[in-house]
Amino acid sequence: MPDLDRRFRSLDLLEAPDVSDEIDRRSALPSKTVSEGMSRRVVAGVLAFALFVGAALFAWSVWRSRPDHAVLHTPSPPPPTDLFPGIGAGLTEMPPPPRLLESGVTVWTGRELILWGGNVQFGDPPHFNEGYAFDAATLTWHALPPSPLTGRSWSAGVWTGHELVIWGGAHGYSAEDGVVHDGAAYDPAADSWRTISQPSTAPTPVIDAVWTGDEMVIIGGSASAAYDPLTDTWRPIPDPPVELNAAHAVWTGDEVIVFGAFLTGDRFATSTAIGAAYNPATNVWREITPSELLPNAQTAVWDGSRLVALDYALSSAAFDPITNRWTGRSRMPFNTCEGYPAAAAADGIVMAQFCGEVGTLSPGDMRWHVVFGRDEPSYGFYAEPIAAGRTFLLIGRRFDSQQARMLAYVAPAQVPDDRKAWDVAAALAALRAHFPYEPSNVPADVMAEFGALVAPAAYAAWQDPSSGLGKLWTYYTGFVVRSAERADAGYRVVVRFTTYSGKPYDEVLTIAPGTGLDGDLHDLVVTNVAPAM
Structure with missing residues (x-):
């Protein structure tokens, strides 16, 4: 179970940043003055619009030749066939x-x-x-x-x-x-x-x-x-080259990577989380490239090919020990709260829990999928994810009664190729039905591409649990499309959001479908996210 004493001690050091700074920098601590509704709107607005424009791109480009996506994780050996009887996806x-x-x-x-x-x-x-x-x-x-x-x-x-x-x-x-x-x-x-x-x-x-x-x-x-x-x-x-006392260790098959921070007195020694790698064969340490993640309230797991790290500000990133580089920084699809992320990895899939919400990370990339959020029946307890072969076990206490609870989770199988386009269209249909967006300065032909995938009958497919689509979007509000144009990587879109205080701000998104689409909402990837100038 989590080390609550050390973790809550870390949380005591967090400060509420200025909202506008958080918007501009995207890496600051989550503001305690901003309502949860606004936070959800900002997160979901970015990702929801990624579904609209990314699915349109999918329609006109998915059938073109694309390089296969190499998943560089080491599969677990097949588990005994008699385990977890009667448990499905x-x-x-x-x-x-x-x-x-x-x-x-x-x-x-x-x-x-x-x-x-x-x-x-x-x-x-x-x-x-x-x-x-x-x-x-x-x-x-x-x-x-x-x-x-x-x-x-x-x-x-x-x-x-x-x-x-x-x-x-x-x-x-x-x-x-x-x-x-x-x-x-x-x-x-x-x-x-x-x-x-x-x-x-x-x-x-x-x-x-x-x-x-x-x-x-x-x-x-x-x-x-x-x-x-x-x-x-x-x-x-021997002692590592960096001081660490609030950290997590993983085994890569060659090295022990220790990732975290050093808490001294009432503050952290570094502005970001750091780490070091130890080789038992040579008995030698090396310092790894510092991350851009927060030093407080972080965790890390090994997914078979990379170290995946998470922090309190809902940021996630991956570290490759071969290249000594961090890549794929993305935001976890959870609501901000006073909590500490917990994670586990099984067969290349990473499961994360934050303040009772649970999600998984697709193998080999940084695309998150919601398992359950605050509006789901399964929500209601802080769970520690544990990898049990290819099954995840979630153990924790119920919010209301403090009674123990345990859930088993099996990731849905890959969606067949002939379902992929339909699933994306279904997601768009549901979003269009619930949250009409207000376009302005969007070329008519681009709008036509968006609308081409939104068929009334597709809404029924959204309700099909076998599609693998979660319900992350059922409680989010809308946003405004300022402009959209085709770009080399897909679409370049300017989206306007509004802060809790009523201050508008724009963000530039470059949106394209990910490779190896499997029906997951987050297979439509938002890249190069930056504030508009």
């Missing part, structure tokens, strides 16, 4: 854990989800040493035998392929309070625990840990170390 209610604890260890074994340790809420004692396992074949929970460890939260925990290895943690009011320096390993096959050795220099407090296939690498605030479960031995790791 979309969301399915699952039995919740017997007790929901936060800031504990969570691992997926390939067959079971194991939860161990943690606290009831907000990082406050008591901390528990109990654990539970969810069997994905029987869809039932069972308790783990008692461990040799004392109750704790904020521990390092990894699945080695045979054991759950746990080390360190704390039993006070934060990860730095009441630090412990011991560990144990649990073998599900034998249903038994064993204690593990202690390192000469303890990697505390624990920041994060990853399994490399040979070692558990623990990144600590004062030191880092690697543990070999076969020999029950530790080795020290």
